[in-house]
Amino acid sequence: MxxxxxxxxxxxxxxxxxxxxxxxxxxxxxxxxxxxxxxxxxxxxxxxxxxxxxxxxxxxxxxxxxxxxxxxxxxxxxxxxxxxxxxxxxxxxxxxxxxxxxxxxxxxxxxxxxxxxxxxxxxxxxxxxxxxxxxxxxxxxxxxxxxxxxxxxxxxxxxxxxxxxxxxxxxxxxxxxxxxxxxxxxxxxxxxxxxxxxxxxxxxxxxxxxxxxxxxxxxxxxxxxxxxxxxxxxxxxxxxxxxFTDYGMPVTFYNDHYDLLLSQDYLFARKISPHAHELKRRLGELYNATGVHFQISNEGTRLFKFLTQRGRVGRRFAPRFWESEASLGRDRQLLIVACKKWHVAKRLIDRIREVAGLPVIGYLFNEQDTPLPDLGGIQTTIEKRHRHRRALMRMLFDYYDTKRLVICLDPASIDLMRDFYSDRGETRLLEVQCSFSDEYLIGHAKRVGLMGENAPRETAELILPTIRRSVAEESEAIRDEGFPHLYVMRDGWEPQLNARPLAQFLDLSEDRAREIAETDYLFAD
Known part of the structure; x- marks a missing residue:
């Protein structure tokens, strides 16, 4: 034997x-x-x-x-x-x-x-x-x-x-x-x-x-x-x-897949979700059982292909038979840093990674060149990242093997903030408010295409008030949403003042948060 x-x-x-x-x-x-x-x-x-x-x-x-x-x-x-x-x-x-x-x-x-x-x-x-x-x-x-x-x-x-x-x-x-x-x-x-x-x-x-x-x-x-x-x-x-999914990622199995798994012509399966406690318990008991008859139908791959080709969730026979894009995970915490000055937010999250040991990602939904791991193609363009935003975030949580992940968003990305706040997982938002010189706002207008590189100074002076008001309105829109767990840091505040919201945002002691807030040139242009 x-x-x-x-x-x-x-x-x-x-x-x-x-x-x-x-x-x-x-x-x-x-x-x-x-x-x-x-x-x-x-x-x-x-x-x-x-x-x-x-x-x-x-x-x-x-x-x-x-x-x-x-x-x-x-x-x-x-x-x-x-x-x-x-x-x-x-x-x-x-x-x-x-x-x-x-x-x-x-x-x-x-x-x-x-x-x-x-x-x-x-x-x-x-x-x-x-x-x-x-x-x-x-x-x-x-x-x-x-x-x-x-x-x-x-x-x-x-x-x-x-x-x-x-x-x-x-x-x-x-x-x-x-x-x-x-x-x-x-x-x-x-x-x-x-x-x-x-x-x-x-x-x-x-x-x-x-x-x-x-x-x-x-x-x-x-x-x-x-x-x-x-x-x-x-x-x-x-x-x-x-x-594997269309993005080259392994399909994960949950509690409701027990009967389907037993009917496949295989001895083991992967990947079993770490949260599928009931599935793990039942499969664990099964291995040492005797006299069990298995009815092999082996339809798993065909069934998965059929279901995933049915389009939106409403056309499938169950809201989540295989995997739902509806949640990042109830026990996960998404920490969003919203800042109009992208270089300031990137300095901040670099220090968060060094001091708090959390995985951090830059403006993945705003900047095409944000460094990302290979996730089977879902990460290749900003359009794909937006279209499959929750699937992308779940993959990133899995890739970094973490329950807490820090990302950056432009304050204009209010739709993304709403979406993540509607998730069953916990979302926190830290708005980093900065002062803006005329030169910075002109450069911003050129980066986003509102002005050409060679636009005359007169044109810049005409649209500067509108740009400044638009930036202020984005900040107001965030507060109008009434998001829970919303914290604010400001350019011009002393480090000890900025350390308090930062400590609450990250669940850190104020001493460690102050290490981050005291970063040299944090707000410098």
Whole structure:
């Protein structure tokens, strides 16, 4: 009978990791854990303390600092695999999962499923001929070297790529390998895993090649398995049920998806919402149940496609069967800094990030060049950001793995403020009121197209009173809305006066808020 060693890569939710490991090992299976080196040492110590005495749990010998799209994810996986192979000699299969994955079948069903065929389960499609990559870089992933993290150092990532192209610094793919691509969620037999580890020890050149490819967790194992295993012993599929939105983001499952998940022809699913407590409880109980019959209909992907093509929510058969754009999340807090002088607000949020440790984003709904992570295309234009404003904000909360996020808005964006204040999450607004010289207002008029660059001074003097009144009316409009949690800082106030509203806005002590308010040249032009 099969016994599974789960290769668990995770970076948060220590209690969830402990619960998951205890559930999986209670059924006689094993778990090898790699906890991200970037994550909390306190959380890791808590996991070790709870699971060190469990003989069916092992930990990777060291913690790699993992980054999306980097070789570090493959390195962490290999460390956990080596640990599992040595620690669990009875394991017959090695199944890759994340902290967001949960079993959607019983252990009894999973073992019988794996016993039915002596094969590996891994997506492995031709890298160049298949359409697995829908948009973005393709051949460039392989033939150029990638030294920077695309999400953390976007400018360096693409500048390095452009420079290599300009200098003709492309490289050859290892000649004896047929490049393949597919999902990183696989289940491999023991012989296959041992062959991969032996290959890694012998072919350091291949490891060097993959170590500077982009997103190697989608190509490394997918290429090596067909190189080492007869094709007849490979099922080109994943056993983990996952779907992606049109923006390339994983679909998240909630409490009302329990019956649908059980009917899919998969053993696990991701991503399970961290807030779907009832779904987690029911799936957790299911894994150790016996005698459960599963009626497989496997309609999940087709149903999701049908529902998302139905247009607005009112045309779907339920307000939120898959995912609603109606809320940022009840337990999330959006902190908005509204300031007409964009450079002042940007200085302020930079200090907020340094002192309060909160993730901050500039004028994402007003300025096209605001630095944003790659969210599958939804972030590419201001028009898309406005059209999918709540979906975009949810993705940003998820990307930064935070409950509190600071953004900047121009005071004219009253419609956005109304929309966010109508959300079930909590919205707070800090208006930063500035003084405006004539020269500044003239420059503002030119930036927004009210005046040409070479407009005569007489024209400027004619429209200056109107511009000044318009700026004042925007500030009045914010107060007229009666927004709760509205705070005001002013150019000209002493730092201790500005620290009080800032402390309330950020839930900081006045001493720490004063550190921010005392920023040099905060209001300077």
């Amino acid at each position: 099969s016994q599974i060693a789960f290769i668990l890569l995770c970076h948060k939710d220590p209690q969830g990791i402990i619960d998951k490991a205890e559930r999986l090992t209670a059924a006689g299976d094993y778990v090898a854990i790699h906890f991200d080196g970037r994550a909390s040492d306190t959380d890791y110590a808590r996991i070790r303390s709870a699971l060190d005495e469990n003989p069916h749990v092992a930990f990777a010998p060291r913690r790699v600092k993992c980054g999306w799209g980097e070789w570090s994810l493959v390195k962490a996986t290999l460390l956990a695999l080596e640990t599992a192979v040595e620690a669990f000699p009875r394991a017959t299969h090695f199944y890759m999962i994340s902290g967001d994955c949960m079993a959607i079948k019983s252990a009894e069903y999973a073992h019988a499923f794996l016993d039915a065929e002596d094969v590996d389960y891994i997506e492995s499609f031709d890298f160049f001929e298949s359409d697995w990559i829908k948009t973005g870089l393709k051949e460039e992933r392989l033939i150029y070297r990638h030294f920077f993290n695309e999400r953390e150092n976007k400018w360096l990532f693409y500048r390095s790529l452009e420079l290599q192209k300009a200098l003709g610094l492309s490289r050859r793919i290892p000649e004896d390998l047929e490049m393949r691509i597919g999902s990183q969620w696989w289940c491999l037999r023991r012989n296959t895993v041992e062959a991969i580890l032996d290959f890694c020890r012998q072919r350091r050149d291949v490891l060097r090649f993959f170590s500077t490819t982009w997103i190697p967790d989608e190509t490394f194992f997918q290429t090596l398995v067909p190189h080492l295993v007869p094709r007849a012993e490979i099922r080109t599929r994943t056993l983990t049920f996952l779907m």
